[in-house]
Amino acid sequence: MTPLLTLTGITKTLKGQEEPRTILAGVDLTVHSGDSVAILGRSGSGKSTLLSLIGLFDRPDDGRYLLGDQDITRLPERRAAALRSAEFGFVFQRFFLLKHLTAAQNVAMALVNGQGWLPRRKRKAKVLAALDRVGIAHLAEHKPPRLSGGEQQRVAIARALVREPRVILADEPTGALDTDTGNLVVEVLRQTTDQGCAFVLVTHDRDHAAKMGRTFHLTEGVLA
Numbered sequence: 309m310t311p312l313l314t315l316t317g318i319t320k321t322l323k324g325q326e327e328p329r330t331i332l333a334g335v336d337l338t339v340h341s342g343d344s345v346a347i348l349g350r351s352g353s354g355k356s357t358l359l360s361l362i363g364l365f366d367r368p369d370d371g372r373y374l375l376g377d378q379d380i381t382r383l384p385e386r387r388a389a390a391l392r393s394a395e396f397g398f399v400f401q402r403f404f405l406l407k408h409l410t411a412a413q414n415v416a417m418a419l420v421n422g423q424g425w426l427p428r429r430k431r432k433a434k435v436l437a438a439l440d441r442v443g444i445a446h447l448a449e450h451k452p453p454r455l456s457g458g459e460q461q462r463v464a465i466a467r468a469l470v471r472e473p474r475v476i477l478a479d480e481p482t483g484a485l486d487t488d489t490g491n492l493v494v495e496v497l498r499q500t501t502d503q504g505c506a507f508v509l510v511t512h513d514r515d516h517a518a519k520m521g522r523t524f525h526l527t528e529g530v531l532a
């Protein structure tokens with residue numbers, strides 16, 4: 309089966325105010341549909357940099373990146389943005405919810421931005437299905453200030469899922485949560501792979517990483 313994502317020899321040098329620093333020095337990674345992958349590494353090792361390349365927020369200096377058999381290494385920003393919203397869902401440490409909107413309205417925002425206006429009934433059905441997938445359909449009409457941290461993160465996950473992406477990318481999604489809530493959120497994210505989504509998790513937490521199908525360490529710019 310053709311892998312969903314194939315990264316080969318990916319390099320990235322970042323030029324800050326100091327000397328340029330090679331953060332990624334030849335990353336190879338293959339991800340299939342239904343895979344769950346953890347990326348561990350010390351702070352500053354380049355995990356977020358790698359995730360932003362996978363999510364097409366940034367481009368590598370060298371190497372090759374395929375989505376299926378489509379070469380997406382160096383897409384112009386317009387096409388990258390279109391692919392990003394069609395194929396990828398993102399979850400971050402911070403939830404980035406709009407607090408004056410309900411959970412359902414927050415999730416619906418992803419549909420409005422990405423796919424134009426769907427008919428209202430269709431939109432509602434998709435939103436409720438996404439909230440149901442993360443176990444919080446009953447909280448659809450609640451606004452974020454009335455929700456716990458874990459519930460808010462589940463709204464954010466539903467927002468990432470509502471466009472039915474092929475890949476979920478999560479950068480420290482449990483960073484703002486207590487241990488039990490973090491475990492629950494990781495389990496909810498991992499379950500997305502049961503329906504064929506690929507899931508890439510950047511984490512500091514070895515217990516969370518151990519729940520993924522494969523674990524890599526990003527060390528000196530390469531995955532091992």
Ligand SMILES: Nc1ncnc2c1ncn2[C@@H]1O[C@H](COP(=O)(O)OP(=O)(O)OP(=O)(O)O)[C@@H](O)[C@H]1O
Pocket residue numbers: 322323324325331349350351352353354355356357358
């Ligand atoms: N735009 C930039 N310009 C220059 N250096 C940068 C830039 N962004 C990040 N860096 C540096 O690149 C290195 C890798 O950063 P990155 O955020 O990818 O690491 P990380 O492994 O995700 O770290 P953490 O676990 O602390 O989030 C760090 O040393 C960081 O300071």
